[in-house]
Amino acid sequence: MTNTWTDIANANLILVMGGNAAEAHPCGFKWVTEAKAHNAARLIVVDPRFTRTASVADYYAPIRTGTDIAFMGGLINYLLTEDKIQHEYVRNYTDVSFIVKAGYGFEDGIFSGYDVAKRSYTDKSGWGYELGEDGFVRVDPTLQDPRCVYQLMKQHYSRYNIDLASQICGMPVDAMQKIWEEIATCSIPGKTMTILYALGWTQHSIGAQIIRSAAMVQLLLGNVGMPGGGVNALRGHSNIQGLTDLGLLSNALPGYLTLGSDSEQDYGQFIHKRTQVPLRPGQLSYWQNYSKFHVSLMKSWYGANATVENNWCYDHLPKLDIPNYDVLKMFDLMSQGKVNGYFCQGFNPIAALPDKNRVMGALAKLKWLVVMDPLATETSEFWQNVGPYNDVKTAEIQTEVIRLPTTCFAEEDGSLVNSSRWLQWHWKGADGPGEAQTDIRIMSELFLRLRKRYQAEGGKFPDPLLKLTWPYKIPDEPSPEELAKEINGSAVADFTDATGAAVKAGSQLAGFGLLKDDGSTASGCWIFAGSWTEAGNQMARRDNADPFGMHQHQGWAWAWPANRRILYNRASADVAGKPWDPKKRLVWWNGKAWTGTDVPDYKADVPPEAGMNPFIMNPEGVARFFAVDKMNEGPFPEHYEPFETPIGINPLHPQNKKATSNPAARIFDSVWETLGEAKDFPYAGTSYRLTEHFHFWSKHCKLNAIAQPEQFVEIGEVLAKEKGIAAGDRVRVSCKRGFIEAVAVVTKRIRPLQVNGQVVHQIGIPLHWGFTGLTRHGYLTNTLVPFLGDGNTQTPESKSFLVNVEKL
Numbered sequence: 001m002t003n004t005w006t007d008i009a010n011a012n013l014i015l016v017m018g019g020n021a022a023e024a025h026p027c028g029f030k031w032v033t034e035a036k037a038h039n040a041a042r043l044i045v046v047d048p049r050f051t052r053t054a055s056v057a058d059y060y061a062p063i064r065t066g067t068d069i070a071f072m073g074g075l076i077n078y079l080l081t082e083d084k085i086q087h088e089y090v091r092n093y094t095d096v097s098f099i100v101k102a103g104y105g106f107e108d109g110i111f112s113g114y115d116v117a118k119r120s121y122t123d124k125s126g127w128g129y130e131l132g133e134d135g136f137v138r139v140d141p142t143l144q145d146p147r148c149v150y151q152l153m154k155q156h157y158s159r160y161n162i163d164l165a166s167q168i169c170g171m172p173v174d175a176m177q178k179i180w181e182e183i184a185t186c187s188i189p190g191k192t193m194t195i196l197y198a199l200g201w202t203q204h205s206i207g208a209q210i211i212r213s214a215a216m217v218q219l220l221l222g223n224v225g226m227p228g229g230g231v232n233a234l235r236g237h238s239n240i241q242g243l244t245d246l247g248l249l250s251n252a253l254p255g256y257l258t259l260g261s262d263s264e265q266d267y268g269q270f271i272h273k274r275t276q277v278p279l280r281p282g283q284l285s286y287w288q289n290y291s292k293f294h295v296s297l298m299k300s301w302y303g304a305n306a307t308v309e310n311n312w313c314y315d316h317l318p319k320l321d322i323p324n325y326d327v328l329k330m331f332d333l334m335s336q337g338k339v340n341g342y343f344c345q346g347f348n349p350i351a352a353l354p355d356k357n358r359v360m361g362a363l364a365k366l367k368w369l370v371v372m373d374p375l376a377t378e379t380s381e382f383w384q385n386v387g388p389y390n391d392v393k394t395a396e397i398q399t400e401v402i403r404l405p406t407t408c409f410a411e412e413d414g415s416l417v418n419s420s421r422w423l424q425w426h427w428k429g430a431d432g433p434g435e436a437q438t439d440i441r442i443m444s445e446l447f448l449r450l451r452k453r454y455q456a457e458g459g460k461f462p463d464p465l466l467k468l469t470w471p472y473k474i475p476d477e478p479s480p481e482e483l484a485k486e487i488n489g490s491a492v493a494d495f496t497d498a499t500g501a502a503v504k505a506g507s508q509l510a511g512f513g514l515l516k517d518d519g520s521t522a523s524g525c526w527i528f529a530g531s532w533t534e535a536g537n538q539m540a541r542r543d544n545a546d547p548f549g550m551h552q553h554q555g556w557a558w559a560w561p562a563n564r565r566i567l568y569n570r571a572s573a574d575v576a577g578k579p580w581d582p583k584k585r586l587v588w589w590n591g592k593a594w595t596g597t598d599v600p601d602y603k604a605d606v607p608p609e610a611g612m613n614p615f616i617m618n619p620e621g622v623a624r625f626f627a628v629d630k631m632n633e634g635p636f637p638e639h640y641e642p643f644e645t646p647i648g649i650n651p652l653h654p655q656n657k658k659a660t661s662n663p664a665a666r667i668f669d670s671v672w673e674t675l676g677e678a679k680d681f682p683y684a685g686t687s688y689r690l691t692e693h694f695h696f697w698s699k700h701c702k703l704n705a706i707a708q709p710e711q712f713v714e715i716g717e718v719l720a721k722e723k724g725i726a727a728g729d730r731v732r733v734s735c736k737r738g739f740i741e742a743v744a745v746v747t748k749r750i751r752p753l754q755v756n757g758q759v760v761h762q763i764g765i766p767l768h769w770g771f772t773g774l775t776r777h778g779y780l781t782n783t784l785v786p787f788l789g790d791g792n793t794q795t796p797e798s799k800s801f802l803v804n805v806e807k808l
Contacts, residue, residue, distance in 0.1 A: 002230035002567045003194065004420035004559070006551040009034040010228030010584065013186055013193040017046045017068060018201030018210065022053040024689045025198075025234045028419070029053070031551075032196075035228070044179055046071065046171075047200070048686055048762050049714065050749040059182070061175040064753055064760055065686040066204055066642040066800035067168050070652075072213035073639060074165030075180050077157040079220045084184035086222025089580075093571050093614055094219050094623045096150035097139040099130040104147075104635070106156065109652065109659025111634035120664050124629035129279065129620075137279045137620060149626045153216075156636045159652060168639060168651050170753025170760060187221045189574075190581020192228040198236065200688075203798040205665040207790040209637035212627065216637070219623050225571030225601070225614060227550055227584045235419040236689065239409075242417030245560065246487075246525055251324035253317075254487075254525035257294055262319045267311035276619040282611040283621030284603060291517040292526075299492055299522035303469030308519060316464035326794040327353060328787065332668050334362035345372040345439065346406075350379045351696050351770055354785035354796040355674065355737050360392065368400045372442060374408040374432075375700050378770045378780065386771040388741070389779055406439050407432035414480040415531075415539050420565070423531050424557040425484075425539040441477040448475060484539070488532040489515065489523025508534045511562055527560045538563070548597035550586065562599050568623075570594070570602040570614035577608035632664045632791040642800035643667070643788055644676055644735075646684045647756045667788040675786055676736035681802035683719070684762045685733065687781050693766075699773035711742040711778030714764035715805065716750035723807060730808040733763060733784065735801060740765075740779030741808060763803060 008014065008031035021029045033056075035041035045054040046063050054060040063071060079085055090096055103126025105112040113123035121127075129137040130147075143150040162180075166173045186193040195218065201210045214231050215224070223229035235241050247254040257274075264270045271294065276287040298312040306313040322329070331353060333339050342363070353359050363369060363382050371380040383397040384390065409416070411432040415423045432438075447470075454462040472478035489509040497503055497514055512529040515521050523529050531538050543555030552565050559565050566572070569586050573579050577589025587596030589608050594600035606612050613621035627635045640662040641650050653659040689695070692707040699705055713733055715725060725731060727746040732739050742765075753760045769778025785798045 001232040001234075001419050001421060002224060003228075003232055004422070004551075004565050005031050005418075006420075006553060007227055007230075007566060008032055008194055008196070008232070009039060009551045010192065011035045011041050011194040012039065012191045012228060013182065014041055014043045014196065015046070015183065015193055016043070016053050016057075016196045017063075017071075017214075019196055019198030019234055020047065020051040020053050020200070020688065021196050021198070021234055022056060023051060023691050024236055026691055028234065039228075042182065044182065046179070048684075048750065049688070049764050052691070059179065061171050061179060062751055062753060064168070064170040064646075064755055065684055065762060066206075066645075066797075067170070067639065068201060068210045069206060069213050069637050069639040070160065070165050070168040071171065071176070072210070072217055073157050073160035073637065074162055074176070075183065075217055076153070076213070076220065077160045078162070078180045079184060079187070079217070080154050080157065082184065084187045085220045086187045086189060088574060089189075089222030089571065090220060091141075091143075092575050092622075094149075095129075095620055095626055096148065096153070097141050097143060098149050098620070098626070099138040099140060099145055100147050100149060100152055100626060101126050101128050101130050102147065104128075104152075106634070106636075108656045109638065109640075109650065110656070110663060114663060116658065119667075121632065121634070127627075127629040127635050129626075129628065131279075135277075135279075136281060139280075153625050153636065156638075160639075164651060167756055170755040183217070183221070186223060189222060190584050192223050192226045192584065193218070193221065194223075194228055195231050196234055197232070198234045200799055202233075202790070202793070202795050203687075204795075204800060205643055205662045205788060205790055205797045206633065206637075206640050207795050208792040209631065209633055212631065213637040215623075216625055219625065222571075222580070224623060225566065225568035225586075226580070227566065227572065227586050230566070233419065236695065239416050241419060241421060242415075242423075245417055245527060249324070250326055250329075251320060253294075254297060255293055255527045257290070257297065259317060260314075260319050261323075262321045264319065267314040270314065278621065279619040280613075280621055283619065284612055284616040285619040285621070286616045287619070289515070292515040292521075293512070293523075295517040295519065296489060296515045296521045296523040296526060299519055300486060300489065300524040301469065302467055303471070303522070305467040305469070306519070312519070313464075313467065316467065324794070326666075326789075328666060328668075328789050328794050328796070331359055331362045332670075332787075334365060335670075337365050339366065341368045341370070342366055343370045343372075344379055348373070348377040348379050348696055350382050351377070351780050351782060353787075354782055354789075354798060355787040356780045356783040357738050358674075358787050360390075364392075364397045364399055366399045368402065370402045370404060372404045372406050372439065374406050374436065375697055376403075376772050377696070378772055381772055384771075386777060389771040389777045404442055405432075405434065405436040406442065407436045411436070412438050412480065415484060417560075421559045422557045423528065423539040423560065425537055438477065440480070440483070444476055444478060481537075483524075484537070485532050486522075487524035487528050489521060489526070489529045491520065492522050493520040495520045508532060510534070530562055531558045531560070548585070550584075550597040552597050554598070564599040564601050566598055566601075568601055568614050569596075569598050570600060570616075575608060633662055642684075642797060643786055644681070644800070644802035646678045646682065646760045646802060647758065648678055649756070651756050662791055664791040665788060666791060666794045671787050674737050676802045678802060681735055681804045682761075683803050683805060684760055685735070685765055685784055685801050685803040686762060686799045687765050687767045687785070690766050690768060693768035696768060696770060696773075699768060699770070699775040702774055705774040708768070708775070710776050711740070711769040712745045712766065713740075713742045713805075714745045714747050714750055716752060716761060717746055717748055718752050719761040719763075719805070720744065720746040723805060725805070725807045732806050732808055733765065733803050734806070735784045735803050737786065738783040740781065740783055742778065744807075763805060767798075
């Protein structure tokens with residue numbers, strides 16, 4: 001989230017796409033109702049189904065799953081051609097005036113630098129700004145240069161006229177026009193729209209680019225950094241935000257730092273590549289501090305063993321021979337027999353990853369599988385034959401499965417990081433049952449036993465393990481408090497801060513501004529610095545005071561970074577430092593410093609006339625419409641069809657098969673043969689969640705199982721009539737990878753759409769059933785999902801796939 005749950009109450013317009021907040025986030029949805037009740041906000045819902053959120057919306061429109069970029073691209077075109085943009089914001093706070101290199105190009109769906117054989121853009125050298133002799137970006141303030149971002153963006157989206165957008169999305173033209181017109185009203189300074197999305201946007205082969213297109217719309221409207229604005233991801237599980245923050249991805253380190261590649265053996269070059277110098281005069285480019293964050297992390301991990309002489313133990317970190325080993329890559333290697341063991345902690349891959357049968361086959365090739373979880377999961381029981389729901393030959397599966405029962409969140413102290421980036425401390429409610437142990441204890445004992453074995457037997461390179469610092473009072477089970485303090489960071493030696501104040505060795509750091517790259521500070525995650533200071537546990541605060549009436553609640557828990565509630569909030573004020581609207585004051589210049597209702601996302605003592613721009617994490621100081629080389633599909637979002645498309649072509653590029661689906665998406669060679677075609681599987685399937693079930697674990701709870709006991713699928717009335725299916729009939733929903741069987745719910749909530757001159761029917765499939773738990777056994781919905789993913793995040797395309805449906 002750029003903003004917060006509570007800040008939704010400041011919105012004038014709320015657009016829900018790629019999510020169903022009332023269903024999947026019922027407590028957070030309270031703030032939508034607050035905006036409607038007290039701020040006269042309008043709620044617009046765009047979704048393949050008429051959802052519970054749509055039932056309380058002011059306006060709903062259907063859309064074909066996987067076509068959100070066509071909708072957003074058309075909206076961008078509309079805002080530009082109708083001149084419905086926040087001009088002063090766009091000119092000063094974005095890259096519209098920047099000149100793009102002559103090497104950049106786009107032709108019939110493919111950007112410059114594409115390698116057909118590798119299915120990737122191997123040459124992104126043209127995806128950048130043109131620099132002058134002074135090293136700064138060349139700009140054209142008049143916006144007339146044909147290679148300035150403004151002109152390139154207008155040209156790119158000029159193809160997305162309303163008729164073509166409607167043809168792709170299946171949304172009626174009048175509905176699309178009405179929504180675009182209403183959104184355009186939020187280009188007035190001070191009037192804001194907030195966009196709420198969830199997995200309905202991320203779980204596509206173009207997911208990251210869908211979200212980028214939404215950010216571009218909000219920038220054109222001047223809504224980023226504003227109260228009631230922004231682009232807000234609704235996390236279904238409170239600690240998923242914490243997972244990404246702490247770098248629990250194969251190519252990441254805590255605080256969105258990254259691992260080096262095989263070619264980055266030199267520490268100086270590794271740091272230099274990530275230390276972004278300003279690209280415009282007077283800009284901040286906060287990633288100039290990368291070395292401070294990295295050195296402090298290494299001091300947190302390796303303590304006195306990390307020194308300037310050994311490059312702060314940089315050689316102890318693994319180097320990647322490929323960009324990352326995400327779960328799709330790991331299970332592809334597993335299916336090839338190249339992985340001996342898999343440690344599965346708090347994860348149910350057979351239910352969560354695409355193509356259940358493929359994942360099950362991969363698990364069966366392991367020598368051993370360890371599952372750490374409070375409950376029996378489909379993954380821990382994958383070897384059991386459960387009739388048609390898991391029809392395996394148990395005797396042929398030789399994988400040794402070891403279950404390590406863990407406690408759950410209610411049985412331990414600790415912090416959760418929710419959608420709003422709030423770190424909230426919670427307290428233990430009960431002891432875990434039976435032999436359950438905390439994750440901390442299990443992982444600590446594993447480390448200590450491995451270290452002891454390496455000490456006794458040696459190894460080729462044991463240093464990364466043996467030289468880790470382990471300063472906890474009870475080594476077998478460090479306390480959550482100790483870990484939280486370590487993640488915050490402390491002074492390793494005495495030093496003086498920028499104001500001249502002394503910071504004593506051993507003291508907790510007040511924030512990441514104190515971090516140094518000389519070894520005098522340690523921090524396990526720089527963005528969490530400030531969460532546990534000398535003043536105590538800031539995450540445990542529960543002061544809900546709102547003195548400015550802006551729903552900021554600075555004393556409630558703690559938000560990263562720096563307890564800042566709205567990111568980029570300097571953009572909530574004009575160039576002179578005055579709020580765009582006095583009713584939506586967030587931060588402002590008081591003549592001496594930046595102050596306000598929120599912690600300024602800015603250097604507090606820099607006056608407006610200095611020309612420093614709001615987006616301080618970018619070396620340009622401004623927000624990017626042109627993504628330079630940071631996205632794998634291209635600098636501008638482009639509509640590509642799902643890999644299993646019901647229409648067979650991309651209407652934007654009907655003659656170019658290479659541009660039908662994302663040309664840079666993650667797909668393995670062995671997956672192509674598993675993809676179905678519309679002639680065999682004519683309907684578009686999409687998965688979703690229910691309020692009554694929380695992913696998979698709540699089916700172990702009796703009340704949840706009673707509330708939604710049996711697996712069902714939603715089928716529109718028109719399709720049901722065509723297929724002779726009545727409400728309550730059992731049906732088989734199949735794809736090229738397998739099938740599920742469930743009860744048919746025949747509904748008005750899903751209607752047929754006119755797409756590219758043909759009728760497209762969609763089928764809604766809840767994902768919560770499986771072959772463990774108290775609910776009636778059901779089929780895993782991801783049996784139907786293709787084993788491929790987004791070109792940037794590798795997130796599976798769980799929201800768009802082809803199926804057939806037959807009455808049983």
